[in-house]
Amino acid sequence: MGEDKLKTLITESRNPHSTTLDTESTMGMLEIMNREDSKVAAAVEQVLPQVATTIDETVKRMKEGGRLFYVGAGTSGRIGYIDASECPPTFMTSPEQVQAIMAGGGEAFRQAKENAEDDEGAGYEDIAEVSPDDRDVVIGITASGRTPYPIGALKRAGEAGAYTVALSCNPDAVISTHADCSIEVIVGPEVLTGSTRLKSATAHKMILNMISTSVMVQLGKVYENLMVDVHASNYKLRKRAGSILKAITEVGEEEASRLIESANYEVKTAIMMKKADLSYDRAKEVLSAYEGYLRKAEESMFQ
Missing domain, CATH: 3.40.50.10490 (Glucose-6-phosphate isomerase like protein; domain 1)
Structure with a gap:
């Protein structure tokens, strides 16, 4: 031009x-x-x-x-x-x-x-x-x-x-x-x-x-308006992961810390573990079956 x-x-x-x-x-x-x-x-x-x-x-x-x-x-x-x-x-x-x-x-x-x-x-x-x-x-x-x-x-x-x-x-x-x-x-x-x-x-x-x-x-990386696939790679993001878990499952601070740690800081996995009373491996399997879509996986467990 x-x-x-x-x-x-x-x-x-x-x-x-x-x-x-x-x-x-x-x-x-x-x-x-x-x-x-x-x-x-x-x-x-x-x-x-x-x-x-x-x-x-x-x-x-x-x-x-x-x-x-x-x-x-x-x-x-x-x-x-x-x-x-x-x-x-x-x-x-x-x-x-x-x-x-x-x-x-x-x-x-x-x-x-x-x-x-x-x-x-x-x-x-x-x-x-x-x-x-x-x-x-x-x-x-x-x-x-x-x-x-x-x-x-x-x-x-x-x-x-x-x-x-x-x-x-x-x-x-x-x-x-x-x-x-x-x-x-x-x-x-x-x-x-x-x-x-x-x-x-x-x-x-x-x-x-x-x-x-x-x-x-x-692509299923958000639940409501929360970043449930956040990569909790530092202190701030781990605190955010815990806050998201508390907001969705209504657990207290202590239980949220225990859950998120046992879920390898994977928020969606921790949510499935709590809501459906699943082990870490089983929660991962359910999420995988629904291609990572938390809402779909959650609905499948409570039909």
């Missing part, structure tokens, strides 16, 4: 509500930014149907052993890394199930490598290295919608039969033409012209949070 066309993108346009930014008081700047940020949720609401389609396709494929990939450059890549990295502790997923691929590699997360985003071939090659197939979902993230790196990744993923999603912040985005599903969340010009780490990044983080959370709910 030439420079003239780049200037016509909404994400590169000047925001008429922030032209006095450099003369504002601290509170004045904050009020401008806050007013603009308040528009993000409304913009996300407009694309919920496309987000829902992405979630449903991801669930279907993950049930067949598929994976979810976030691909981006700069801030877009970092947002993908943040969301993917939280899935193992929150939902006890394997690191392979939700992955992020970033232009410039992992080092670019800590230190910007701005020229890496212009290499479409690198995006093509980087996604090829993880051997995508028709069980996988690949989401290319780019606020402008024209970044070559995620476009290259979607091209290769599409050739391999993966379900491809384009996430951008401009209408009729270039990347959308390379995707099975396009999510164009229009948040408007940034407070600081062209700085898409602001509203655009906020919108994309909200959407990735929606996707990963909703997928995991539908």
